[in-house]
Amino acid sequence: MTPPAAAAKDGDHNAGPAIAARRFLAREEGLVAQLLTPRQRQQLLDIATIVKLGKGQFFYREGQEAKAIFIGRSGAVKTYRELPSGAKRIKSFLFARDLFGLAENGHYVNTARALTPASAYRIELEDLVPLLQRDAALEFQFLIKLTHEIRESQRRVIMLARQDAIGRLAMFLVMMRDRNVEAKSRDVVPLPMSRSDVADFVGHSLETVSRATTKLVKQGLIAFDGRHQVRILDNVQLERIAANV
Amino acid sequence: MTPPAAAAKDGDHNAGPAIAARRFLAREEGLVAQLLTPRQRQQLLDIATIVKLGKGQFFYREGQEAKAIFIGRSGAVKTYRELPSGAKRIKSFLFARDLFGLAENGHYVNTARALTPASAYRIELEDLVPLLQRDAALEFQFLIKLTHEIRESQRRVIMLARQDAIGRLAMFLVMMRDRNVEAKSRDVVPLPMSRSDVADFVGHSLETVSRATTKLVKQGLIAFDGRHQVRILDNVQLERIAANV
């Protein structure tokens, strides 16, 4: 039984699943908007169950039959693929309001695992598909979310195209900061993932990432409060490095 | 006035816009399916105009107000962003049946330019959005297309994460081969883009790409018929290199 305070802290759970994305028609510059109306959230809530997992547990695994999609509710999740070589390739880090579990040919193409204790709304495809086909407006919101994801993915491509380690890391930090809307302070960014997850994500070795963070710290642009939280000290400079492609 | 033969060669234009993607529910393994029913294509055709551009001309430019989306009809198109440094970052190469021109905040986020003489269906958002909101089934197909794109984008991320030049190139070639469905021979792959476009796409310098292609040729895996067409001689081996992550 969760005390009301704890529930409130993570946002607005009671209202049902939320999806966040940048609208592609609207002009609300730069803002990540809540896409669903209260009514739509209620509709989704009606067919959703809530899954709560401990750190390290799996929402689903690569290759499993895909029967449901998930919408992040609390905590942090990573999705990745195991490559033949045994290396993991991080696909994405997911938080509240993120959509995950889209399938190909009826099977999940990657594995979703909780980085921290995490919860998500689980919606059976069998329930979702008819709802979407009945409710074009709701489906439209999913569409918007997907275009948003495509763009996120492209930002990542741009990041990966860079050669320099510090640049990639700076870009990564900025990305994480930007996803961390609704935080008290925009400059305190939680990094629930391990360094090696970051390394996989930015496409560098763990050591290189470590060196790069050290450099940024020494330059006074960032500081760590423990291993899983960064404070951005010099936003301007960090942005400059991140944008300097 | 295009002679009928020329029109037929590029596929099934007369039937209206086509969209290709891998369905995410269906089990038709590995196949890129035509998503739209004849009726849906007709509906789109009714609100579409056809844009024909010469090589090097622009469908739209980064930052312009986004009033329409496009669906590839013939020829090849590239989309890219100009980075502050002046470098281009290729986002994607597009062919017939591909969707492009999705906006963010009402503006195009990249530039779309014809690599070869190319044509596309242009559909005004003002016409499309109501149609989608009226026709959930049609919209659903768009949704599927977008999930497909997300996955393509992720394949690219995986490609970029690799370090070795030959591996990236092999992967790129395989990707291009796979998109080139409906070709007479699967092993003759057109490469309408320049080497430097390829370099931008795979995230290496032009010289490195050149060296890598040379190596593949010397190893007897591929051969060039002119600069814009590759023949894949040893598919097995090429796949092996491409998959060897």
Add this chain to the structure above:
DNA sequence: CGTGAATTTTGATCCGGCACAAGGGTTGCT
């Protein structure tokens, strides 16, 4: 079919990140 421009290939040098390795910290478990 020739000429100049653009694209591609080839060559040489330099630098940054990877691999390997070892030391110190932190976290989780009992």
Add this chain to the structure above:
DNA sequence: AGCAACCCTTGTGCCGGATCAAAATTCACG
């Protein structure tokens, strides 16, 4: 609290790709 496993940092040598430079091929155009 204590121990062990894991995670992160730091150091060194080496290799692959970027960069600069120049030659070679192809292409566009008349």
